[in-house]
Amino acid sequence: MVFIAILIGCILGAILGLNAPMISYTYSSYLAIAIIAALDSVFGGIASVIKKNFDLKIFISGFFGNAILAILLTILGQKLNVDIYLAAIVVFVWRMFMNLGTIRRYYVEKWSDMIKEKASKKDKDKKQEKQEEKTEEK
Amino acid sequence: MKKGKIAMTITIGIACFALVTVMMMQFKVVNETDITAIEDMQESELKTELANWKTRYEEIDAQYQEVTQRIEEYKNDEESSNEASQLVQEELEQTNTLLGLTDVHGEGIIITLKSGEDISPITADDLLIIVNALKFAGAEAISINDERIVNTTDIVYITSGSFIKINGQRILEPYVIKVIGNQSHMESAVTGTGARAEELKTLGHTVTIEKDNDITIGKYNGEIKTRYIQ
Structure with missing residues (x-):
């Protein structure tokens, strides 16, 4: 269900984004850092969905708040002549990996559980078949 | 519970939508800048050039001011020498008159x-x-x-x-x-x-x-x- 929503969102966003007007190169560095922040928020959201502690308010405030904060930090960095945006990128990417790790672990566990279940089912089937054969032989 | 789940799904969908929209815009910008990278380089060069020219302009402007001032001084000098030559002329005329060289x-x-x-x-x-x-x-x-x-x-x-x-x-x-x-x-x-x-x-x-x-x-x-x- 969530993944369908993500997919639809991505497709619509791509269509709109490709048709959107060009933005000035000057603002592209701010936009880039905002994208990283938003990406982090989305991964965090997905991770929280998986963990089943998803909160709409936290997600929305994080999505916009992180992006705006990142932009403001970048502007401040430019004014101070310090590359603060590097710190923001490090934090966001690090968190992204953490969230991705959570998601990955969840699905890997789910998958391995599925395999185990299938294997145990097969074993049961085989045992049943063998038992049936035995009974037939008898 | 189900209502919350729908809201969550829609929110994440919208978030993805916004994110991908901005990402695509950014991609476009980055693509364009890749194409115009040389131009951008030139732009920065031009900026430096412009700064240089500005400094030179200021220098030359200062020189111009100086020269103008000098010309003014020369003009003043000329005027005073004109006055002097006028005096000399008057004197000459007077002398000529006294010498009898004029009607x-x-x-x-x-x-x-x-x-x-x-x-x-x-x-x-x-x-x-x-x-x-x-x-x-x-x-x-x-x-x-x-x-x-x-x-x-x-x-x-x-x-x-x-x-x-x-x-x-x-x-x-x-x-x-x-x-x-x-x-x-x-x-x-x-x-x-x-x-x-x-x-x-x-x-x-x-x-x-x-x-x-x-x-x-x-x-x-x-x-x-x-x-x-x-």
Whole structure:
């Protein structure tokens, strides 16, 4: 269900984004850092969905708040002549990996559980078949 | 529970939508900048160039200001030298006037002398004495028969030809002495008792004196040469 929503969102966003007007190169560095922040928020959201502690308010405030904060930090960095945006990128990417790790672990566990279940089912089937054969032989 | 799940799904969908939209815009921008990377480089170069030119412009502007100021100074100098040259010009004119190198006019008297018959004619000495008396009375310009009396003027009697030479020019009777100066002073210098003109009159020569408020005396026609003055 969530993944369908993500997919639809991505497709619509791509269509709109490709048709959107060009933005000035000057603002592209701010936009880039905002994208990283938003990406982090989305991964965090997905991770929280998986963990089943998803909160709409936290997600929305994080999505916009992180992006705006990142932009403001970048502007401040430019004014101070310090590359603060590097710190923001490090934090966001690090968190992204953490969230991705959570998601990955969840699905890997789910998958391995599925395999185990299938294997145990097969074993049961085989045992049943063998038992049936035995009974037939008898 | 289900309502919350739908809201969550929609929210994440919208978030993804917004994220991908912005990402695509950014991709486009980055693509464009890749294409125009050279131009961007040029832009930064141009910025540096522009800054350089600005500095140079400022320098040149400063120089321009300096030069303008200098020109102003020169102009002032020129004006003052103009004034100086004007003064020199005035002085020159005055000197020329005094030297008798210019035509002058002003109030004065005209003395006409004509030798009487059967008596010895008027001599160069008579003229010399009259001129001297006029000078003593403050004459500013004198001419005899339109020969200007200047400081190199000679008034001599040529015995062989029995005539008078003034400025090396032969002059004949009647002798017309034009003089610019205070009219009464001039008159008294020649008509007072003991004055040569009066004596000539008593000797039987014709002496007429007329006053004129605007006598024109021509300039000295010769050249004033100095060969020994160093």
